[in-house]
Amino acid sequence: MLSLKLQNLIKMLNQIAANICLAGDEQQAAVEVAHHIVAFWAKSMKVDVIEYYQSDGEQLLPVSKQALDILIANT
Amino acid sequence: MKVSSMVEYFDPATAGFGKADFSKVDFSKDYGTPEVISDKQVTLEIDGMSISVTAGTSVFRAAALADINIPKLCASDNLQAFGSCRMCVVEIAGRRGMPASCTTPVEEGMQVTTQNGKIAKLRRNIMELYISDHPLDCLTCPSNGDCELQDVAGAVGLREVRYGFSGENHLTAEQDSSNPYFSFDPSKCIVCSRCVRACEEVQGTFALTIDGRGFDSKVSTGIDSAGNDNDFLSSDCVSCGACVQACPTSTLMEKSVIEQGQPEHSIITTCAYCGVGCTFEAQMRGNEVIRMVPSKGGEANQGHSCVKGRFAFGYATHEDRITTPMIRHSIDQPWQQVSWQQAIDFAATRFKDIQSEHGKDSIGGITSSRCTNEETYLVQKLIRAAFGNNNTDTCARVCHSPTGYGLKATLGESAGTQTFESVLQSDVIMVIGANPTDAHPVFGSLMKKRLRQGAKLIVVDPRQIDLVKSAHIQADHHLKIRPGTNVAFVNAMAHVIATEGLLDQDFIEQRCQQQAFNTWLEFIKNERHSPETTSDITGIDAIELRNAARLYAGVKNGAIFYGLGVTEHSQGSSMVMGIANLALATGNIGREGVGVNPLRGQNNVQGSCDMGSFPHELPGYQHVSVKANRERFEQVWQVKIDAEPGLRIPNMFDAAIDGSFKGLYCQGEDIAQSDPNTQHVQAALKAMDCIVVQDIFLNETAKYAHVFLPGASFLEKDGTFTNAERRINRVRQVMPPLAGMADWQATMALSNALGYEMNYQHPSEIMAEIAELTPSFAGVSYEKLEQLGSIQWPCNEHMPNGTPTMHLHDFPIGLGKFAVTEFVATTERASRKYPLLLTTGRILSQYNVGAQTRRTDNQHWHDEDRLDIHPNDAEQRGINESDWVGIASRAGETVLRAHITEKMQPGVVYTTFHHPESGANVVTTDNSDWATNCPEYKVTAVEAIKVKTPSNWQQRYQEFSQKQGEYLQKAKR
Known part of the structure; x- marks a missing residue:
């Protein structure tokens, strides 16, 4: 059972991914989602969601996962 | 406070003899009839003095501008001339009789005589008639010392009333005390109609009328559906008090004045209720507020107010005010009253203990949208400098944070584009998810004034708000949208504009990023955004939506005003961007009468956002991850600033329940009541080890607190508020803080106890630091505020007196940026269980x-x-x-x-x-x-x-x- 905090983070990330869908260009959307996370999320939130992605990640949308790949690559 | 008028002036150089300088309008004076704006000047002679005024000005006003004060009763410069009292009669060379100067416009070469024996006799005769049906209880009358009837009787030299008082009269007319704040005593009424006209022209409610004819004429609050007479409370009256302010006698009088007597001094300050930010005269006796009177010189409200601002100030001295600091170790213990020093030390020790045990990021704070800019600035500074993290947020999180995001992304600045007054130039007004007559009443009245002048109105709201249909107002389109479908609606509007040739091509070419526009155009033209397709989602009839879009795009000036019905959605930010798209697509940006205007909820919610309350932005919306931004603050603050954004309020709650967030400093914000999912908030508050609440009352959040720092109301401190028009207004102390400290002083004490030194002697010093670090505030100072009255930011070397209308020639991001706003339905939808x-x-x-x-x-x-x-x-x-x-x-x-x-x-x-x-x-x-x-x-x-x-x-x-x-x-x- 995921913690409430983590459930919310997953929901938030997927919501961002759903709203930054640029006319089917997933790669560009992932870049924008990653940018959004960098710009607005606290460090602990990023750490928690990356940890979830690396250990499980099942509930994440494809664009969310790609965005986290970009984040991981840049840290 | 004096503010110069650009339009009309009296030039002593052209006068027949030397007099004082009247080139500035004195807002404490009543000029009898409203200012008239015209390019044309007319020169006339009044009592032998040559006077130039704008064409269309009344003779009365022209005289008043030259300090020739004609007596009057029914005239007031916030109302159209009425000409009923006949007190302001004058003689004009070459004309017969004695016309009323309030209803007579000036003409070139006109020669006016305001005083001679004949005029004096007529005025005395008129006054005699008035007084023959007026009680002679002046000494014990509540308006003694502030009665225009008394003043005019004195001015005309009334010495006797030949008719006696035994005839038929109104002296025993029954008083109406139903309104809690003012009484109506018809025995003192002179039927000048000022109250009726104020209700119509200023407030726009039309609750009052004159009933009957001749001697039977009386002010009436109308009848109810059963045909019985209303009293004030049961009538349509919204208790704005414009009638009370307009009344020249004590017929309509504040109960506070009846009970306490006339005020003896007054101080100009700013209302602490909604985001309109009305300027008031706090009329005082000693340290006691007797009444609040909206100031004619206030640029946001221009002499008007609502029931909250004018009358609802009694809370400041309510017995529930807590004026002694309190502490307790846990929330199941009684509070203990302590000294300021003990409370501050207790809070500082607990915060430091939490950080040493759970890490630097385990505490945070919430700044207040009800406190001043200076106080908000200090709280976020304390968090970033003394706590050493960016865990700062503000109640804008739960109201207008999408405005900040959406307008910054599209127009480059997180703020509305216009002045309120700009609405008087609008041809079409579109109100989306806002209810200005309830939530921003003074602006609502201004909007209604424009609508009565003929502007068209589109209301987009699930509810039939009062603006849809009220006295002399009828929306041209009420688009009854289904909650949660805003983005589908705004895309449909844009689709119509883009596919029916209604785009402003010139504006788009000159002012907008072409690539972003092209991407957006391709997106929005898709059939899935057509009103016919989205109608099933939004519930809005496709033809009606098409007509509304054509109306908005088809006029010269289309203005959008929106509220929390836009922002408080899962797609709030998308909707704000969608609204900006509409304005960009139709060229409705960068001049008066147009724009994108968020109506801000709380008095200083704009200011709290400007002052760096958000976890990712330093004051002036400067992102915390940008090294150059941090360095400037680090140099002045002499401390290292964390480069990572901090937690937002809901993230703080989640982290608290999770056990990683343990301490909160909450100033003037009641999250336990105002934030969503109360049980979740309560669980988060209960999970924390130290909550410090600074407030004027033991609010809902304080019930979960360990330290209570007594706050100061807006009447008890100096500072500034920034309203929804980006207008920085001075808040002035009218009474000492009941608890001995203003809020900025308490924050300073806490910071010092935490080991980060703050040492300001006055809020003006805090503003000086804000100006030093915030480019949009670079030119703001208390001296300039005294001089100008108020300043709309950006105020800098390019715009030294501020910026009433934004984006005149370019955007802070250079070119306007269209945003692709795909409709994503909320997961919260009606079901069988929750229909x-x-x-x-x-x-x-x-x-x-x-x-x-x-x-x-x-x-x-x-x-x-x-x-x-x-x-x-x-x-x-x-x-x-x-x-x-x-x-x-x-x-x-x-x-x-x-x-x-x-x-x-x-x-x-x-x-x-x-x-x-x-x-x-x-x-x-x-x-x-x-x-x-x-x-x-x-x-x-x-x-x-x-x-x-x-x-x-x-x-x-x-x-x-x-x-x-x-x-x-x-x-x-």
């Missing part, structure tokens, strides 16, 4: 969580939150008017009494959140805006059923509140 959609909002008489207004006589209008429900929905559920109804969502359940009204659409219910025991936010969910986490207050799927008892939550709330009340009583003993 209704709940939306929440405000009412005129109460303000936000009600902490202030519930402690005033505004309770007379709204002493409980009700559930508004459509008759069909009520009938299906067997619900009658005033029945107790249980409202359940997936988050929780509460019980309210029903109010059945056709102003709701079927399937949608509505309530307010002004009373804590209502638990409106027990029902709202933790759904939020995708970009900013602004809660989705406006869409909650619920079911409503008839019940007999309060909800479990309400019963628990009552027990908990009673217990906390006892803990407070123990401290006071």
